[in-house]
Amino acid sequence: MNLKFRSTIFTALLLGAASINFSASVPDEGMYPLSDLNRAGLKKAGLKINETDIYNPGNIGLVDALVQVSGCSGSFVSPNGLIITNHHCAFSAVQLASTPAFNYLQNGFVAQNQEQEIEAKGLTIRITESYEDVSAKILNAVAHVTDPVERINIIQKKRQELAREAEKKDPSIKAEVSEMFMGKSYVLFHYKTIEDVRLVYIPRQDIGEFGGETDNWVWPRHTGDFSFLRAYVAPDGKSAKYAKTNVPYKPKKHLKVNPNGVNENDFVFILGYPGRTFRHRPAAYIAYQQQYLLPYTSELYDFQNNQMLQAGKDDKATELALATRVKRNANVLKNYRGKLKGLRNIDLIGAKQQEDVELATFIASKPELKAKYATLMQDIDNHYKLVFTDAQKELWMNNLYTGIRSLQLANTIYDFKEALAKQPSEKAKKAFFDGNIDRLKKSLSDVFESFNLQADKNIAAHMFAQAQSFENKNVIQTIVNKNFTSVQQAEDYITGLIANSKVVNQELLLQEVLKDPASLLAYNDGLLGLAAAFSQEFAPFRAELKRREGVLNRLMGDYVAVKEVFQAKNFIPDANSTLRLTYGNIKGYSPVDAVYMSPFTTVKGLLEKGNSGNPEFTFPQAIEQAWLNKNFGPYTKPGTNDVPVNILYNMDTTGGNSGSPIMNAYGELIGVNFDRSYDATINDFAWNEAYSRSIGVDIRYVLWIADKIDNAQFIIKEMGVKN
Known part of the structure; x- marks a missing residue:
């Protein structure tokens, strides 16, 4: 590779931060902390609502609809604690609930009412309540410490101490100090934790995992990687372990579903809890x-x-x-x-x-x-x-x-x-x-x-x-x-x-x-x-x-501090499982010479894969019958006479963004993020617009499967979608 080209990519990729206020010179790259939304250039990029509609301390915003589902993300989509996330994010709970006689993993699970919902063992929900920069408190404690073991012990102890203090002041929250930059900046997050999570609607395996490992990390995709859960709390509203007497959680905010979806080049953004990236390393x-x-x-x-x-x-x-x-x-x-x-x-x-x-x-x-x-x-x-x-x-x-x-x-x-x-x-x-x-x-x-x-x-x-x-x-x-x-x-x-x-x-x-x-x-x-x-x-x-x-x-x-001086800018911190925003456009790409990947797949493509003879491309016959009958309802993509299945976009995502809601310019839900293309697995170390693409399931496919295949119309009704 040409050294100048490498250096250009590299300079565009390396971003980092000195305090809780972070900025970047490349607006379409980066996982922005909540504190930096006003610097992200969202309005210029195409956002039609105000940044304060997303996050405004002391007021309700879209971030209040976001949840962390164990190691994934998710979002509330009804006032009664209904959550949409990925099929693979609920996978372990579905597996634990399954037996050879009741194989929910293979056959799916549909609870037609709340009484039929079953415990999602092992899953917990976290909701970000607030945060504060505690870098000075931690770094001052080690300012004169030279022994490396003592330094790391003091930092860990101080992080735990600050978390305990926060929980003592407010027993209703769980606190955690996250390292935004190794050895440089730390933020104390306050979380509400919900322990009672239940399975509501899980599509069958040949929908939720269509393509299996053959298609994993691959585009084009035709995977219905979605699931619905519900959060429950005690009757007094406090977090409680699973109990029949618990009631659905009432979120401060839930997302509005837009059943019309999106088109190529539309502005989109994601909120979620990306896991770990390592872009600020030598x-x-x-x-x-x-x-x-x-x-x-x-x-x-x-x-x-x-x-x-x-x-x-x-x-x-x-x-x-x-x-x-x-x-x-x-x-x-x-x-x-x-x-x-x-x-x-x-x-x-x-x-x-x-x-x-x-x-x-x-x-x-x-x-x-x-x-x-x-x-x-x-x-x-x-x-x-x-x-x-x-x-x-x-x-x-x-x-x-x-x-x-x-x-x-x-x-x-x-x-x-x-x-x-x-x-x-x-x-x-x-x-x-x-x-x-x-x-x-x-x-x-x-x-x-x-x-x-x-x-x-x-x-x-x-x-x-x-x-x-x-x-x-x-x-x-x-x-x-x-x-x-x-x-x-x-x-x-x-x-x-x-x-x-x-x-x-x-x-x-x-x-x-x-x-x-x-x-x-x-x-x-x-x-x-x-x-x-x-x-x-x-x-x-x-x-x-x-x-x-x-x-x-x-x-x-020290490395990040001196690099900030060298590049004359503050950096966006690496992902660390804290709430972030990334944005971009519905967009295809060319992974290799003479090949262009368009940003939408359809049910027609799913059926074509099914004819390949690969057992990982098995699909329910109900899908083929509905397609042959052109039983698409209101879920078609204009100009295709077909239902869109998956979508591709140039947003900056990584592990932990699984289940993140994909929103349009008005903050409406139009899909659920679940993967990256194979070339974009390198995002953890380096992001580039030319090849970094993420993959989501189109909300129109979610609604079509629920309506026409799985007889789960109650989900559509609860989300307030008119069909």
């Missing part, structure tokens, strides 16, 4: 992603999924139990492979290296900056050189317990057993056991819900084979100490430990090992012993990683 960070984290994780998840899919191949109950793990893994691994493709295509490492060289030259040319930041760039390089020396070990360790669930169970038991053993008397041991055993059993039960013994053995063997080949500072000493002479020995060792442990048998674990304090203290096996050995080995390594985190915290704070 070249070495991108090199770490490209060389270590992305390839290792994607390959490991691919192997895990193959084992879990094989385990559930002939057993529907096992397939359902593992479905959420498989889906999450598949989503991440394809995303990571898309990032790898993008990083190589635009040579982002090269662009960042050039930018870092220019920054170092700038620092050296300014005496006042040189006095403060003379070693900054070298210090950053030295930090990452150290990170690279044991990157394999860190990644292996970080995936050990999420990958090998047997070891996760053993580690949980080991930690509890250690805490029990430290109690000073038999009476104290019994009190500790009785007081904590239910919480422990709940934790273990959560693991067993998605546990398969044979798949776990295979994953364990794979990871131990990996570790057996590690060298130098990456070696896992606990495994080295076993003196295995071959990979096969390492594999046989871990699978043997798993096979002979009572920890992996839920019935034996509960009835024998956790029968009482004496039974637990007396129990031991090879798997528990291995968990103990790993715990002892990893403790000093985790301490070293925390020290590095403290070092990086200061370095990144």
